[in-house]
Amino acid sequence: MLRKLRICxxxxxxxxxxxxxxxxxxxxxxxxxxxxxIQFLPALMALNxxxxxxxxxxxxxxxxxxxxxVCPLGIMQDFFSWIGGKAxxxxxxxxxxxxxxxxxxxxxxxxxxxxxFAPVTTLFAPYSAYGRIVNxxxxxxxxxxxxxxxxxxxxNDRYNFTEVQIWTRSVTTFVVALLTLIILxxxxxxxxxxxxxxxxxVGTVLSFFSRFSLFKVRFDDSKCKHCGMCEKNCKAQAxxxxxxxxxxxxxxxxxxxxxxxxxxALHYTAKKPVAAPKPVDTERRAFLVGAAVAGTSAxxxxxxxxxxxxxxxxxxxxxxxxxxxxxxxxxxxARHMQKHCTACQLCVSSCPNNVLxxxxxxxxxxxxxxxxxxxxxxxxxxxxxxxxxxxxIKPISREEKTSIHLGHAVWVKxxxxxxxxxxxxxxxxxxxxxxAIQMIDYEGPNGTVQVPAVDENKCIGCGACENLCPARxxxxxxxxxxxxxxIN
Numbered sequence: 001m002l003r004k005l006r007i008c009x010x011x012x013x014x015x016x017x018x019x020x021x022x023x024x025x026x027x028x029x030x031x032x033x034x035x036x037x038i039q040f041l042p043a044l045m046a047l048n049x050x051x052x053x054x055x056x057x058x059x060x061x062x063x064x065x066x067x068x069x070v071c072p073l074g075i076m077q078d079f080f081s082w083i084g085g086k087a088x089x090x091x092x093x094x095x096x097x098x099x100x101x102x103x104x105x106x107x108x109x110x111x112x113x114x115x116x117f118a119p120v121t122t123l124f125a126p127y128s129a130y131g132r133i134v135n136x137x138x139x140x141x142x143x144x145x146x147x148x149x150x151x152x153x154x155x156n157d158r159y160n161f162t163e164v165q166i167w168t169r170s171v172t173t174f175v176v177a178l179l180t181l182i183i184l185x186x187x188x189x190x191x192x193x194x195x196x197x198x199x200x201x202v203g204t205v206l207s208f209f210s211r212f213s214l215f216k217v218r219f220d221d222s223k224c225k226h227c228g229m230c231e232k233n234c235k236a237q238a239x240x241x242x243x244x245x246x247x248x249x250x251x252x253x254x255x256x257x258x259x260x261x262x263x264x265a266l267h268y269t270a271k272k273p274v275a276a277p278k279p280v281d282t283e284r285r286a287f288l289v290g291a292a293v294a295g296t297s298a299x300x301x302x303x304x305x306x307x308x309x310x311x312x313x314x315x316x317x318x319x320x321x322x323x324x325x326x327x328x329x330x331x332x333x334a335r336h337m338q339k340h341c342t343a344c345q346l347c348v349s350s351c352p353n354n355v356l357x358x359x360x361x362x363x364x365x366x367x368x369x370x371x372x373x374x375x376x377x378x379x380x381x382x383x384x385x386x387x388x389x390x391x392x393i394k395p396i397s398r399e400e401k402t403s404i405h406l407g408h409a410v411w412v413k414x415x416x417x418x419x420x421x422x423x424x425x426x427x428x429x430x431x432x433x434x435x436a437i438q439m440i441d442y443e444g445p446n447g448t449v450q451v452p453a454v455d456e457n458k459c460i461g462c463g464a465c466e467n468l469c470p471a472r473x474x475x476x477x478x479x480x481x482x483x484x485x486x487i488n
Contacts, residue, residue, distance in 0.1 A: 003255030036389035046391030073126035084189035090232035122343035131344035136177035192235025207249035326481035330385035341392035372463035407461030416476035428465035
C-alpha cells in the first residue's frame with residue numbers, strides 16, 4: 001500500500017506543479033500556489049520557517065518522503081527510473097555513501113548560496129530545475145496545442161481560446177533545461193536516485209534528519225530469505241540485504257522494496273516488526289506521470305508581428321544593451337533578486353505581457369530580467385509579484401505598482417524616425433501612462449521638429465515607450481534600469 005499511495009500522491013503533486021508552471025490561467029494559481037511554497041529551497045529563500053519546520057518534522061517522523069512525493073525533480077527521476085526498469089529488471093545493487101562528494105558539494109553550495117553566487121543556486125535547486133524544463137521545453141508544446149485549438153475555434157466562429165506567440169525567451173536557458181533533462185534522465189535510468197543522494201542539496205539536508213526518523217523500512221530477520229530482491233530494486237541503492245541494513249539517509253521511502261519482497265520480510269514501521277500478514281501480490285503499475293519529448297524549440301509556429309491593422313510585416317525589435325538590468329516590480333533591486341531568486345521560471349511563464357525573460361549574465365544566471373521587444377510592463381499588472389515562492393519578488397498592490405520606479409527612459413537621437421526619416425511621430429509621448437514624456441522643439445537638419453523629452457521624476461520604467469516606438473531594429477527610446485527601485 002505504501003508504494004500505491006506514493007504513486008497516487010506523485011501523480012497529484014506532479015500534475016499540480018506542472019499546471020502551475022505552465023500557467024494555464026490565474027485561477028490555477030489561486031488553488032495550486034501552495035505546491036510551490038512547500039518546496040524546500042524556495043521556502044528557505046523566503047525565510048518561511050513554518051514550512052521548513054513542517055518539512056523537517058515530517059523527515060523526523062517518516063523519512064525522506066519529501067523527495068518521493070513533493071519534489072517534482074525527484075518524481076521526474078522516478079519516471080525515468082521506471083523506464084529503465086522496463087529495459088532491465090533487478091538492476092540495482094547496494095553502494096556505500098559517497099560522503100566526500102555529497103558533503104563536499106553541499107558545503108560549497110551552502111557557501112555560494114550565502115554569498116549570493118546565482119549560477120550554483122539556480123543550476124542545482126531541484127524545484128527550479130524542473131521549472132526550467134517545463135517553461136523551456138513543455139510550455140511551447142502547450143502553446144502549440146492552444147494555438148491549434150484557437151484556429152479550430154475561429155474556423156467555427158467560436159473564441160474560447162486566444163492565440164499566443166511561441167518564442168524562445170532565452171536560448172541559454174533552453175539549452176540548460178534540455179541538458180538537465182537528458183543528464184538527469186540518463187542518470188536515473190542507469191543508477192536511479194544517484195543525483196538525489198550525491199548532488200542534490202535538499203536531499204543532503206533532509207538526510208541529516210531522515211536517519212533519525214521514527215518510521216523506517218525495517219527487516220524482519222525471521223522471515224528474510226536473503227534473496228536480494230529488495231536490494232536489486234532499491235533505486236536509492238540504500239539496502240544491504242546481506243547485513244540486513246538500510247541507509248536511512250538515502251532511503252526515499254518509495255516502497256519498491258516492500259512491493260518486491262515475497263516473504264513479507266520488510267515493513268515500514270516505527271519499531272522492529274514481529275509478525276505481519278502476507279501482502280497480496282499486485283501487478284506493477286505503470287507510472288502515470290508522462291513528460292513531453294524534450295528538444296522542441298520554442299521557435300515553432302512563430303507568428304510574425306504586424307503593424308496596426310495588420311497592414312505590413314515589420315522587422316523584429318532587438319534588445320538594447322542596458323548598463324543596469326531591469327528587475328521585476330517588487331524585487332527591490334538586482335542585488336535582492338540575486339540573493340533570493342532560485343530561477344524557477346514561474347514568474348517568466350506567468351507574465352502575460354511577455355516582458356520577463358531569463359538573464360544570461362553570470363551573476364544573475366537565468367534569473368528574470370525585463371525587456372520590452374514583445375510587450376511592456378502594464379501598470380495594472382502585478383502577476384509576477386504574487387507567484388514568486390522564494391520571496392525574491394515581494395507581493396505588491398496595483399496602487400504600489402504605479403508608483404515604483406524600475407528605471408528611466410533614455411532617448412537615442414540616432415535611432416529616432418523623426419530625424420532619420422523626416423516624419424512626425426510622438427508615439428512614445430502618446431502612450432506613456434504617467435505623462436513622463438513630452439514632445440519639444442528640436443533643430444534638426446531639415447528644420448524644427450518635435451522630439452521626446454523625458455521627466456525622470458515621473459518615469460516608472462514600464463517600457464511602453466520602448467515597446468511602441470516604430471524605430472527598428474533598435475528603439476529610439478529605451479529604459480535604463482535603476483540600481484535600487486524607489487517610490488516617488
